[in-house]
Amino acid sequence: MKPFIDLKAQYVNIKDEILQCINKILESSHYILGENVKALEDEVKNYLGVKEAVGVASGTDALHLALRALNIKEGDEVITTPFTFFATVEAIIYVGAKPFFVDIEETTYNIDVDKIEEKITPRTKAIIPVHIFGCPVNMKKINEIAKKYGLWVIEDAAQAFGAQIGDKKIGSLGDIGCFSFYPSKNLGCFGDGGMIVTNDAEIAEKVRILRNHGSPGRYIHQTIGVNSRLDEIQAGILRVKMKYIDQYNELRRKKAELYTKFLNEVVITPKEPDNTYHVYHLYSIRSKERDKIKENLNTHGIPSVVYYPIPMHLQNALKFLGYKTGDFPIAEAVSQEILSLPIYPEIPDEEIFHISQIILRCFQENS
Numbered sequence: 176m177k178p179f180i181d182l183k184a185q186y187v188n189i190k191d192e193i194l195q196c197i198n199k200i201l202e203s204s205h206y207i208l209g210e211n212v213k214a215l216e217d218e219v220k221n222y223l224g225v226k227e228a229v230g231v232a233s234g235t236d237a238l239h240l241a242l243r244a245l246n247i248k249e250g251d252e253v254i255t256t257p258f259t260f261f262a263t264v265e266a267i268i269y270v271g272a273k274p275f276f277v278d279i280e281e282t283t284y285n286i287d288v289d290k291i292e293e294k295i296t297p298r299t300k301a302i303i304p305v306h307i308f309g310c311p312v313n314m315k316k317i318n319e320i321a322k323k324y325g326l327w328v329i330e331d332a333a334q335a336f337g338a339q340i341g342d343k344k345i346g347s348l349g350d351i352g353c354f355s356f357y358p359s360k361n362l363g364c365f366g367d368g369g370m371i372v373t374n375d376a377e378i379a380e381k382v383r384i385l386r387n388h389g390s391p392g393r394y395i396h397q398t399i400g401v402n403s404r405l406d407e408i409q410a411g412i413l414r415v416k417m418k419y420i421d422q423y424n425e426l427r428r429k430k431a432e433l434y435t436k437f438l439n440e441v442v443i444t445p446k447e448p449d450n451t452y453h454v455y456h457l458y459s460i461r462s463k464e465r466d467k468i469k470e471n472l473n474t475h476g477i478p479s480v481v482y483y484p485i486p487m488h489l490q491n492a493l494k495f496l497g498y499k500t501g502d503f504p505i506a507e508a509v510s511q512e513i514l515s516l517p518i519y520p521e522i523p524d525e526e527i528f529h530i531s532q533i534i535l536r537c538f539q540e541n542s
């Protein structure tokens with residue numbers, strides 16, 4: 176079986192730069208909160224056009240600390256999508272708040288912005304839109320609703336580094352943007368890593384203190400924080416990759432375009448909303464024949480993955496929230512029909528052609 180995402184194909188192209196950078200850090204022997212984390216924070220700030228960036232240990236921690244910095248706590252409700260990675264919801268539960276789900280759109284698989292208002296209660300404190308698969312959520316609408324009801328907006332941009340609405344970068348459009356640098360993310364390091372971005376200096380300072388044991392300075396502790404720092408080696412690796420991120424995203428888009436050209440008559444291919452720049456962290460098709468496609472690909476040694484087979488409201492761990500099958504019919508249907516195909520900047524066009532041929536043949540046999 177080939178890898179679903181060939182991380183080595185990327186590594187070999189930047190190997191010299193990476194090894195040089197890691198070697199420099201090893202020689203400096205400064206591993207935590209040093210010059211690379213600081214420099215990466217500055218580079219991310221410039222890239223996204225935000226005033227503040229704070230490196231943390233993971234995307235999950237970014238979400239958790241964002242909620243803590245906004246003082247969201249027990250008794251509060253946070254609106255989000257049932258069609259996401261579990262961490263979005265975990266973070267809400269970490270702070271004692273209650274996740275309130277809103278069904279998704281058929282077109283983008285993102286939260287349906289037209290269904291948010293009816294879920295707002297006096298206890299609602301925040302909305303967490305998730306830019307799923309790298310596709311931008313309609314942030315104009317989200318921000319309008321947030322303004323009207325006085326809610327915070329935390330963007331879960333874990334899958335969307337470099338995505339845009341107009342000329343504005345995803346992550347810069349809400350009160351806080353949260354990124355993950357998990358290795359397979361479209362900007363990934365060689366371990367865990369994450370970042371919080373904001374234009375609010377006060378929020379950034381709170382996160383800086385929270386990530387380091389609630390400490391604003393050596394052995395002074397002003398609150399109970401956590402240990403969640405991005406380490407120097409990961410930051411150094413990310414600085415190397417940042418130089419290529421536009422190129423990587425552009426290549427992902429080209430690969431996606433190629434898949435769509437081959438497949439759009441037999442399956443539902445991803446849609447890019449008007450005026451947006453989708454970064455195709457994942458390329459996900461939708462079909463009633465999902466299981467058959469997956470099986471045929473498998474027979475040919477081609478991996479494919481179901482992101483995500485069980486929507487959040489039907490997860491065992493979240494039973495206590497009291498949701499049931501039928502509550503979010505679109506998320507449920509999409510979970511049955513979605514399939515992500517291999518996509519990464521280095522995947523050869525011939526491979527995309529080959530994968531597409533296997534899928535097309537599933538449909539020829541049908542007729």
Ligand SMILES: *Cc1c(COP(=O)(O)O)cnc(C)c1O
Nearest residue numbers: 233234235260262263333355357
């Ligand atoms: C990956 C991911 C996270 C969590 O990031 P980690 O760095 O793995 O903790 C959160 N939300 C979404 C949508 C993700 O894809």
